[in-house]
Amino acid sequence: MVEYIKRDKNDIYGKPILGFFFKNQKFITTFKIILTAVFFYALYFGFTHQGKENTFTTALFWGIFWSFFMVLTLPTFGRIFCGICPHGFMGKYITRFGLKKKMPKWMQNRYIGIFLLVVGWWGVYYMFPGIYKTPFGTAMMFTVMTLISFVIYFLYRDMSYCKYICPIGTLTRAYSKLSFTWLGTYQSACSECKTFDCATACPYNLKPFTFDKRNSMTDCTLCMECSTACEAVSFKFVKPSGTLFKKFQVLKAEVWTYILILGSIPIAMAFHHGIGRSNVGDEMIWAKTAHFFEQFINFGPVDSVGLFAFLYALLFTALAAVVGMFIAAKILKQDFKKIFYDLGYAYAPLFILGSLAHTLESFFTRGYDRIVEGFALGFGFGVVDIAPLAKRGESWLMIFGILKWVAILWALLILYKRMKLIDAPKAKKILAYPFAASLIIFFLSVNIYRAHIIDTYGRKARSHGGMHSTHAMGASHAKRGHKAAAPWVEVTPDTTLFFTQKKPSLKKGSGGNYMMHRRQPGEIPSRKLYLVTGDLQKPECVANVDGEFIGRDVDNKPLKLEIKKEGKCTSVKFFMPKSGYYTLYYLQEKKSTTNVTKYEFKRFDHSSDEEYNKEKMSAKSIEEVPFDILRLRADDETFYSRPQSGERLRFLVLKDAKPLAKATLTLTTEFGWQKVLYTDKDGIAEVQLIKDYLPEWDNFNKRFREKFLVTATFSQSDDKYKASYTGEFMPSRSEYQSYAYGLIITLVLLVVLSVGVYLYRMRVQKPFKEVTFDD
DSSP: OOOOOOOOTTBGGGSHHHHHHHHOHHHHHHHHHHHHHHHHHHHHHHHHOOSTTOOHHHIIIIIIIIIIIHHHHTTTTOSHHHHHOHHHHHHHHHHHTSOOBOOOGGGOOHHHHHHIIIIIIIIHHHHSTTTTTSHHHHHHHHHHHHHHHHHHHHHBSTTHIIIIIOTTHHHHHHHGGGSSEEEEEOHHHHTTOSSOHHHHHOTTOOOGGGHHHHTOOTTOOOOOHHHHHOTTEEEEEOOTTGGGGSOOOOOHHHHHHHHHHHIIIIIHHIIIIIGGGBTTGGGSHHHHHHHHHHTTOOOTTSOHHHHHHHHHHHHHHHHHHHHHHHHHHHHHTOOHHHHHHHHGGGGHHHHHHHHHHHHHHHIIIIIHHHHHHHHHHHTTOOOOOOOOSSOTTOGGGGGGGHHHHHHHHHHHHHHHHHHHTSOSOHHHHHHHHHHHTHHHHHHHHHHHHHHHHHHHHOBOOOOBTTBOOOOOOTTHHHHHOOOOOOSEEOOOTTOOEEEESSOOOSSTTOOOSOOOOOOOTTOOOEEEEEEEEEOSSSEEEESOOOSEEEEEOTTSOBOOOEEEEETTEEEEEEEOOSSEEEEEEEEEEETTEEEEEEEEEEEOOTTSOOOOOHHHHSOOOOTTOSEEEEEEOOTTOOTTOOOBTTOEEEEEEEETTEEOTTOEEEEEETTSOEEEEEOOTTSEEEEEOOOOOOOOGGGOOTTOOEEEEEEEEEEETTEEEEEEEEEEEBOOHHHHHHHHHHHHHHHHHHHHHHHHHHHHHHHHOOOOOOOOOOO
16 A cells, blocks of 8 residues: 555646545535435425426436546546446445345346337337426436436446446446546555555445556546545546547447447437437338338327437438448458457547437526526525526537537547557558448448538428418328318407418318310400418418508509409409519508518410510619518529529518518428528528429329418507518429439439340350260
8 A cells, every 4th residue: 555656737636626526525416415415305206296397306316427437438437427426425335235146147137228228228219208307207217217227336346237237337438538537556565565455445346556567447436435545546638538549458348339329329319309309200211111001000108200300310320430441451451350459449539429419408508407406496595597607599509519520520539549559551541540440430421411411401380370281292182181270260469460362161171163264366364362370281261361462464554453352262353464473561560569461473374475574574662652572683584484392582672662680581392392592691591492292102293382471570669560572493304304314314224234144144154075084
């Protein structure tokens, strides 16, 4: 035993404050007792207060333990969570008085803990969302795990539960390799040691004096009991993930932990909670697989989409790792298992730093206030209302997003360092590197694709300003049907109005009375519109039409309007004798609320020789309308131009005929995609129309016209302004041309494949030749 040693500058035990926190056993023990008491109190509180009002139990386990403290400490100080874990603290004393048997070989399997974590927690989480996030569910799960741990602590020695059965035991061991701390010893003192007090004091039967030589802390939980037994024990600041840059004895379970946790959390979350909640979520393979099996299996309360998102995430993640490493091993001409497990440690930063970004942002936006409110409730301070430290969308929060990129770069660096340890020619290493990095590239691709999907297609539309939420994609959604709507509704100042050519149906499932009208020779074309609200696919008539209808012809002169009451619906008809844009407004002003509804139609007689006059056809407003939306024409627009998916539309918002900055502009398509924008200093907002028409492959209609609705809102003091603009867009040529391209490519491949098979068979078929032997 060494009683004094001169510590290095990077030794944490030599620091005045940090040394006290990490080395003083009285402080550490007191902290563990308090934490254990809070742990059991939270369990008790979860059983006695099972309602949603109990935020204390969930705040402790899901707000502090996981993920804030766990995710924050693993890549920094290392495995200190295990050092203060109530299970380990109690288990040390239970083991001391237990049976001290050696754990059977079949139980000494680290995959047991990994299985419990991946399947028992995350698998259940995706199948039954929120089941563990309730106070009762949380208390029940941790109570069961506590009882299991106590039984195993009592039966077996060497804290075997922590090594093999604990769901986070192998996880914390694996990810602690990223930390910038290291527990070791001063070899100058250890070389003369004969008592081995550090090993004797270790409840896990480890040998700290071998950590430096082995370049591994094995199952050390940083309980710090060895540092009390001998002063030669050190706890130093080192280079982050420094051990991964050198050789050490690999543990296969650690590499699979990186892969399975990456698939279970960030990848599955991106699939289910990110891409799955977008407006094209139902088109993803996991959703389609779930809907396919729902035809044969009654999943009951199971979230089938969540289940298959989880399974596909695990499958794709494992395939990316295995296939990439297999190709790399072939290029390097090395044993696959050696390459897979040696280089697989490069995956370590991907999950932990990616989760750290999400954890920190969540703490500021919705974690801190819940934790404070939960603890106030749990300890009898009553209900308190605490404001979050930040609001979603604040620009400074974007700094946490950098951590994902740091994780990717860090993983590539570790892969580079570990690739250098492989005995192979440099040229082959360069060629094998991108294949070995396939899982890192896959992780990067999923993050980019998720951001692209959300930015392009948006999240599933929610109720917004009178527009009912809907998510329908192409012809398949007609089969799903819609909730029956009332034939007419009362309009409030917040209702979003728009015009439609189709009269809302009074009968469920009826197609309405809109029909194509074939004009007779000499007949002046006309247009009949209905003022409606609600869903673009299922509009509802407006009952209380008490505003003013205003029409303008192609020369911006007043239109003669024929306004009729058709039951509960109001129709407006006007004639269009010339080619150009005709505009109809409905203006409703009540108290401090102004509501403007706009419809714009371009009429063009194909038999005429009239030229497209850009100035005449440009978007215009009128003095009578105080708040307006103008669709700005494209430079190459003609009479034949129609908006298509993929094109970018520009809208100008005017207030009192002047461009309005910072107005909120929302575009909603017929199938429910929604995009929210804000006008710039010139009052302009630009949005790209997405591919929102996704029918069955054999039902594609290249002439399909999909409606869209643009709403603009603005508030000034007590005055509120709202305007709406309706339009249509068609599928782009590339969408239906791709069907032809796909057919051509398929045919070419079939021809090439057939020719290849024929030539191969001709080469392998050899004519019979008689061979004689001279005995």
